[in-house]
Amino acid sequence: MSTEISPLAPKSYPDMPVIEGVRFATAAAGIKYKGRTDVLLVLMDEGTEVAGVFTRSLCPSAPVDWCRANLAHGKARALLVNSGNANAFTGKKGKAAVELSAEIVSKAVGCAAPEIYLASTGVIGEPLPAEKFAGVIDGLVSQAATGSWLETAKAIMTTDTFPKVSTRTVDLGGVAVTLNGIAKGAGMIAPDMATMLSFLFTDAPIAASVLQALVSEAVGGSFNAITVDSDTSTSDTALLFATGKAASRGAPMISDIEDPRLAGFRVALGDVMLELAQHIVRDGEGARKFVEVRVEGATSDVSAKRIALSIANSPLVKTAIAGEDANWGRVVMAVGKAGEPADRDRLAIWFGDVRVAVEGERDPGYSEAAASAVMKQQDIVIRVNLGLGEGTSRVWTCDLTKAYVEINGDYRS
Incomplete structure (x- = not known):
């Protein structure tokens, strides 16, 4: 049990009523x-x-x-x-x-x-x-x-x-x-x-x-x-x-x-x-960022979830988040490797409210400063639209930090 409380921990807890029986x-x-x-x-x-x-x-x-x-x-x-x-x-x-x-x-x-x-x-x-x-x-x-x-x-x-x-x-x-x-x-x-x-x-x-x-x-x-x-x-x-x-x-x-x-x-x-x-x-081990991954426009909800998990589980995406790096290319990578239907030229990606990529390339109005500002937040939303159908999914993850390696490197000691 760690002695340092996660920075993402709730600031207060609800009053928990008695459950009879x-x-x-x-x-x-x-x-x-x-x-x-x-x-x-x-x-x-x-x-x-x-x-x-x-x-x-x-x-x-x-x-x-x-x-x-x-x-x-x-x-x-x-x-x-x-x-x-x-x-x-x-x-x-x-x-x-x-x-x-x-x-x-x-x-x-x-x-x-x-x-x-x-x-x-x-x-x-x-x-x-x-x-x-x-x-x-x-x-x-x-x-x-x-x-x-x-x-x-x-x-x-x-x-x-x-x-x-x-x-x-x-x-x-x-x-x-x-x-x-x-x-x-x-x-x-x-x-x-x-x-x-x-x-x-x-x-x-x-x-x-x-x-x-x-x-x-x-x-x-x-x-x-x-x-x-x-x-x-x-x-x-x-x-x-x-x-x-x-x-x-x-x-x-x-x-x-x-x-x-x-x-x-x-x-x-x-x-x-x-x-x-x-x-x-x-409370993810070593976590400093809470991330919601939203996938829209997939061929089905099942396909959307697989793509969302591909993004959420990617060590490269998670380390970019830890480093507050607006590296949307890693999201493109995670979409492409998911093994689900995707069309590079229909793909759009947002970090928060900032669209960073659209129609197979960097957004024409892309602002590194605006995207980086999103990545400095504690709670981050990554949104992907595949432009192929009505499938949607949401999954939640956290960043991957050095502390995760330290915690798991000596877990049995």
């Missing part, structure tokens, strides 16, 4: 470091529904395998998260570690093991000493309370420099329901579902099947639209839990994704997931 506690179990909070236990009341999306990495962690298998039940009573060790690429030991972790928690909570959800973040390839959870779980269960969501978010940080939280209150059938989310992530960020973890909680009474449809829909424009370094983690996990406690206040049970009463919640979920995703980019 959710309690949590944190502890230092000594998973990797001594004296550092590294375990989070979230307890949820009986009847809590759950859904989730995970990494598409073909080398997923043992906790990802565990959670995927349990989603079929759609019920959750507890979430155990540890930092410092990803329990990934740990073979049979990794599988045994998740089984032991779930057994320890299920006994302490008094529920079935498949109702326990697990997530781990940290170093890959190191066996997870799951037996260390036994020394803290009983205490966590007894201490669990509706405390500070900000402190909860801090408990899952690794190279993050600030906690990531978001909240919305929305109308569901005439009753106010709350949605809270926390996340962690700063490096190995190019989610593909979706080292990114995000956990969302609501008191809305929504069936697991509907939750699954909602989170699968929202992930495309949020966690799957960000990149720090183009590397998809083995551990990426986003879980959405619904306690249903708002039903006692008259909130209707939602069991159909087409229910019109779901409209406000659907928007709120997308907003919370996008806000958390953007916080992750703003």
Whole structure:
């Protein structure tokens, strides 16, 4: 965990309301470091529904395998998260570690093991000493309370420099329901579902099947639209839990994704997931610039996104941004290498509101001073119009600085 807070960190945090049916506690179990909070236990009341999306990495962690298998039940009573060790690429030991972790928690909570959800973040390839959870779980269960969501978010940080939280209150059938989310992530960020973890909680009474449809829909424009370094983690996990406690206040049970009463919640979920995703980019390892890449005029939305990611993932584009260099030629390069339909002579590029290139050449009114002024800003928009169709996409990234190399050069030390 870095001691220097990212210059892109939020200046303030929202007041995070209590979610009825959710309690949590944190502890230092000594998973990797001594004296550092590294375990989070979230307890949820009986009847809590759950859904989730995970990494598409073909080398997923043992906790990802565990959670995927349990989603079929759609019920959750507890979430155990540890930092410092990803329990990934740990073979049979990794599988045994998740089984032991779930057994320890299920006994302490008094529920079935498949109702326990697990997530781990940290170093890959190191066996997870799951037996260390036994020394803290009983205490966590007894201490669990509706405390500070900000402190909860801090408990899952690794190279993050600030906690990531978001909240919305929305109308569901005439009753106010709350949605809270926390996340962690700063490096190995190019989610593909979706080292990114995000956990969302609501008191809305929504069936697991509907939750699954909602989170699968929202992930495309949020966690799957960000990149720090183009590397998809083995551990990426986003879980959405619904306690249903708002039903006692008259909130209707939602069991159909087409229910019109779901409209406000659907928007709120997308907003919370996008806000958390953007916080992750703003905390990108060594980041000093927050960048939105907009691609328009592509042959399809899918093509636009591939081109946008080609730009956002380009080390040459990202280092030019770090150096505040208005080098639009690197954007041309990234468009051309994307493997998607593009016509050099129809291409137009903007840095902020400054058009730098049009119709296959530098803009006739190009001003180096104006373009450079845009690059000196903390938040930058790069816009590309391909002039071929109606396809559009937006992705978010950050610059690539020397600090990224330094952080990752000694990550395991």
